[in-house]
Amino acid sequence: xAEQPHTPTAVEARGGGGQRLRGLVRKEFLQILRDPSSIxxxxxxxxxxxxxxxxxxxxxxxxxxxxxxVDHPTAETADFVGAFEHSRYFSPVRLPDMHVAQRAxxxxxxxxxxxxxxxxxxxxxxxxxxxxxxxxNGVDAxxxxxxxxxxxxxxxxxxxxxxxxxxxxxxxxxxxQQRVWFNSQLRSRNFLVPxxxxxxxxxxxxxxxxxxxxxxxxxxxxxxLMVTPVAVREILLGKVIPYFLLGTGGMALSVAMxxxxxxxxxxxxxxxxxACASLFLLVALGMGMVISTAAxxxxxxxQVAIIxxxxxxxxxxxxxxxxxxxxxxxxxxxxxxxxxYFVAQLQTLFLAGDIWSVILPxxxxxxxxxxxxxxxxxxxxxxxxx
Amino acid sequence: xxxxxxxxxxxxxxxxxxxxxxxxQLLVFGYAATFDLSNVPYAVYxxxxxxxxxxxxxxxxxxxxxxxVATISHxxxxxxxxxxxxxxxxxxxxxxxxRHLALGQPAQLQVIVDGRNSNTAMLVLNxxxxxxxxxxxxxxxxxxxxxPPVHLVTRAWFNPNLRSQWFIVPGIIGLLTxxxxxxxxxxxxxxxxxxxxxxQLLVTPLRPVxxxxxxxxxxxxxxxxxxxxxxxxxxxxxxxxxxxxxxxxxAGVGLFLLSAIGVGxxxxxxxxxxxxxxxxxFLFLVPAIILSGFATPIANMPVAVQYITLxxxxxxxxxILRGVFLEGTxxxxxxxxxWPMAIVALVSLTLAGWLFRHRMY
Numbered sequence: 001x002a003e004q005p006h007t008p009t010a011v012e013a014r015g016g017g018g019q020r021l022r023g024l025v026r027k028e029f030l031q032i033l034r035d036p037s038s039i040x041x042x043x044x045x046x047x048x049x050x051x052x053x054x055x056x057x058x059x060x061x062x063x064x065x066x067x068x069x070v071d072h073p074t075a076e077t078a079d080f081v082g083a084f085e086h087s088r089y090f091s092p093v094r095l096p097d098m099h100v101a102q103r104a105x106x107x108x109x110x111x112x113x114x115x116x117x118x119x120x121x122x123x124x125x126x127x128x129x130x131x132x133x134x135x136x137n138g139v140d141a142x143x144x145x146x147x148x149x150x151x152x153x154x155x156x157x158x159x160x161x162x163x164x165x166x167x168x169x170x171x172x173x174x175x176x177q178q179r180v181w182f183n184s185q186l187r188s189r190n191f192l193v194p195x196x197x198x199x200x201x202x203x204x205x206x207x208x209x210x211x212x213x214x215x216x217x218x219x220x221x222x223x224x225l226m227v228t229p230v231a232v233r234e235i236l237l238g239k240v241i242p243y244f245l246l247g248t249g250g251m252a253l254s255v256a257m258x259x260x261x262x263x264x265x266x267x268x269x270x271x272x273x274x275a276c277a278s279l280f281l282l283v284a285l286g287m288g289m290v291i292s293t294a295a296x297x298x299x300x301x302x303q304v305a306i307i308x309x310x311x312x313x314x315x316x317x318x319x320x321x322x323x324x325x326x327x328x329x330x331x332x333x334x335x336x337x338x339x340x341y342f343v344a345q346l347q348t349l350f351l352a353g354d355i356w357s358v359i360l361p362x363x364x365x366x367x368x369x370x371x372x373x374x375x376x377x378x379x380x381x382x383x384x385x386x
Numbered sequence: 387x388x389x390x391x392x393x394x395x396x397x398x399x400x401x402x403x404x405x406x407x408x409x410x411q412l413l414v415f416g417y418a419a420t421f422d423l424s425n426v427p428y429a430v431y432x433x434x435x436x437x438x439x440x441x442x443x444x445x446x447x448x449x450x451x452x453x454x455v456a457t458i459s460h461x462x463x464x465x466x467x468x469x470x471x472x473x474x475x476x477x478x479x480x481x482x483x484x485r486h487l488a489l490g491q492p493a494q495l496q497v498i499v500d501g502r503n504s505n506t507a508m509l510v511l512n513x514x515x516x517x518x519x520x521x522x523x524x525x526x527x528x529x530x531x532x533x534p535p536v537h538l539v540t541r542a543w544f545n546p547n548l549r550s551q552w553f554i555v556p557g558i559i560g561l562l563t564x565x566x567x568x569x570x571x572x573x574x575x576x577x578x579x580x581x582x583x584x585x586q587l588l589v590t591p592l593r594p595v596x597x598x599x600x601x602x603x604x605x606x607x608x609x610x611x612x613x614x615x616x617x618x619x620x621x622x623x624x625x626x627x628x629x630x631x632x633x634x635x636x637a638g639v640g641l642f643l644l645s646a647i648g649v650g651x652x653x654x655x656x657x658x659x660x661x662x663x664x665x666x667x668f669l670f671l672v673p674a675i676i677l678s679g680f681a682t683p684i685a686n687m688p689v690a691v692q693y694i695t696l697x698x699x700x701x702x703x704x705x706i707l708r709g710v711f712l713e714g715t716x717x718x719x720x721x722x723x724x725w726p727m728a729i730v731a732l733v734s735l736t737l738a739g740w741l742f743r744h745r746m747y
Contacts (some may be wrong), residue, residue, distance in 0.1 A: 004570065038661075041440075045665075045669070048673075049672060049673075051674075052673050052676060052677065052691075054674055055687070055688055055690075055691050056673075056676055056677050056682075056687050056688075056691045062686075079489075080536065084413060104562040105543070106713070111401040111685075117598045124535050124536065125535075128483065129534055129536055129537050130535065130536050130537075130539070131536075131537055131538075131539045132536055132538050132539065133539050133541070133542055133693045134538050134539065134540040134541070134543075135540075135543060136540065136542050136543070137542070137543055137544065137707075138543055138544045138545030138546065138548050138552075138712075139543075139544050139545060139552075139553060139708050139712045139713060140540030140553050140683060140708075141421065141422075141542075141545055141548040141549055141550035141552065141553045142505075142550050143552065143683050144542050144545070144548050145421075145509065145512060145548050146508065146512075148514075148540050148542070149508070149511075149512040151540070152512075152515065152519075152536065152538060155536065157537055158536070159534050159535070159536070171523050171525060172492065172522050172534065173487055173490075173492070173493060173521075173525045173531070174442065174487070174492075174493050174494075174495050174518050174521060174522055174525070175492045175493070175494055175495065176497055176511075176515055176518050177495065177496045177497065178492045178496055178499065178509050178511055178514075179496065179497065179498045179499070180499045180504070180511075181468060181499065181500060181501050182496060182500065182501040182502050183501030183502065183504045183507070184501065186501065186504040186507060186508055187504060188504050188505055190504060191502055191503045191504050191505070203668065203672075207664070207665075207668070211660070211661045211664060212661075213661075215661070266674050298577075298660045298661065298664075299573055299577055300661060301459075302573060302660060302663075303569050303573075304662040306565065306568075306569065306664070306667070306668070306671070307407045307411075307565070307569075310668075310671070310672065311411060311415070311561070311565070314416050314675075315415050315418055315419050316414070318503075318679055320505070320510075321418055321420060321421070322421075322423060322503065322506045324423075324424075324425050324426065324427065324474070325420060325422060325423045325424045325426075326417060326418045326420070327417050329417075330414055330417045330418045334415065334418075339626065344471070347502045347503065348471075348502065351501070351502050352469065352502060355469045355470070355671075357466075357469065357470040358469070358470060358471060375684060
């Protein structure tokens with residue numbers, strides 16, 4: 001660990017408000033440059049995380065392995081099975097009987113079983129129609145539902161073909177004609193990557209400041225700084241400005257990766273994105289400041305930072321899990337998670353465009369949070385002196 | 387060893403951080419982390435006004451999954467209501483809906499969905515389709531129309547109602563256990579290094595193995611206690627069925643804890659400052675969670691990433707947790723999940739012990 005020659009007296013000697021601040025900012029920059037771990041947090045972490053998440057996290061199931069069991073193969077069953085073989089969502093395997101198929105389902109080799117009974121051909125012509133049994137593994141409920149949705153899709157397409165081939169009216173009185181706006185391909189990467197930027201930025205902003213400021217408290221250099229004529233406001237600004245710039249750099253890198261590497265469309269304007277991101281960074285830095293000032297040492301500050309930043313930003317921000325569907329109490333709780341507002345802004349800015357009715361209310365919430373957090377850290381700063 | 391416990395418990399804030407939040411987080415996340423949709427806000431744009439259209443829309447009103455928030459009367463209103471996120475879905479019934487239906491021609495229900503969160507959009511579409519399918523069946527029966535020649539009878543094993551809470555909550559056990567163990571171990575050596583007390587420890591006649599045990603035990607005990615509490619909450623509070631044997635579950639918990647502690651201590655003894663230790667912990671924690679299959683299936687990942695997950699102990703623990711809880715998987719089936727964790731534990735603990743002595747600065 002390179003020990004920084006920390007000389008508040010040098011800052012003091014320069015005198016003058018603006019110059020003092022400039023001195024503090026300069027000192028902070030030098031410190032950042034000497035300890036590579038801050039730079040690692042700001043630049044290496046977003047790259048590593050975005051690569052991992054961007055490629056690793058996907059909710060789009062394609063080529064789902066599915067078992068098909070046909071008790072008594074005929075031309076009619078072959079036609080139905082063919083519908084699965086031609087679908088890009090499935091890679092079906094033919095298994096001889098239900099025992100083998102059930103074992104495969106239990107072992108996780110297939111995600112579902114489609115079973116066509118021996119009376120398929122006969123019941124096809126009865127009024128009730130022929131039942132086809134579909135079994136999915138419900139352990140991963142989301143995946144189970146997606147798979148059964150895909151099966152339904154294949155089934156209804158097959159019905160349509162059948163009806164057309166026979167020239168009969170379609171057996172479905174009402175048809176659903178779906179239009180998915182903003183993301184017609186339903187590419188999950190398009191909403192995951194912008195959400196990830198919010199999660200990563202929460203981490204970076206809070207971690208950067210939480211540790212650095214706590215370290216100064218632990219070493220007593222903060223107290224040393226306090227006895228100089230530097231005002232509390234200046235100390236705070238001196239901490240915030242350098243890390244804000246560092247965070248902005250990390251943010252720019254993430255956005256660039258999202259657009260050029262992951263091909264997420266950026267439909268809103270770059271400057272609105274920039275403004276929202278700056279605001280959010282201020283909130284994240286404020287969180288870090290409050291944590292580090294309230295905690296006595298790096299150890300606790302680090303622990304708190306891990307607990308209050310990552311998991312809440314991951315689970316409660318609406319990044320993956322829909323906030324509307326949470327119980328009311330939990331949904332109310334999400335209002336104190338800053339990432340919630342930023343995720344809404346990012347997903348809108350990337351996929352939908354500059355929709356002010358979404359951006360402005362969320363920006364207002366972020367402004368309030370930034371003000372509260374900065375005010376709180378200032379107050380806590382003063383209190384620690386007494 | 388006693389000293390390690392004291393060091394951890396002495397600090398009141400540190401103590402609180404380790405005990406309080408996991409329980410709160412389990413409760414909050416247990417409710418928050420769900421892929422089941424309820425109260426999906428939707429808007430209705432009904433140009434038909436006939437009885438059939440009313441009938442269909444009433445089915446949406448009656449569903450607990452949907453909540454009507456607006457009624458629209460012309461095309462121009464569709465965009466703003468979706469843009470503002472007031473409604474997630476607009477159900478558009480065209481003016482000829484009733485006539486087509488009566489003539490036996492296909493009647494269209496246009497469904498416009500906000501795709502900003504594509505996973506939610508896909509789920510919403512599935513819900514809409516199943517309501518329409520029910521309506522169709524009823525309508526065909528009432529009007530003596532032929533039923534579709536083939537219909538699907540779908541059943542889900544182990545989780546008949548496809549409640550995603552049953553899937554997510556056992557996963558959260560793994561998540562929180564991992565976070566707590568990392569918190570306890572990852573900073574412990576680095577802190578002593580920074581304060582210089584670790585050097586003192588090294589010059590005592592204690593062997594590295596003994597130091598290692600002293601460092602690992604608190605994590606193991608705290609992790610085990612924490613896991614027990616969380617498992618109890620999962621079963622008693624969230625009513626997730628525990629179908630397998632507790633013994634199998636704890637074999638998994640024990641090995642998982644050892645491997646997590648190993649990685650934590652390894653990071654900790656590699657780091658020179660606490661900041662580096664924390665950074666290292668994070669760089670392990672976040673990918674370990676994302677690439678574990680906790681929220682998104684490993685099978686959906688690219689093949690190269692799937693290979694990376696093979697060294698992730700959390701990946702195996704997830705399979706064990708869900709297997710034991712929901713499927714009641716017996717011990718011998720889970721052995722392929724257990725030994726990789728044992729290897730990770732062995733390698734990381736050995737490396738950590740070796741690093742104690744060899745990482746000098």
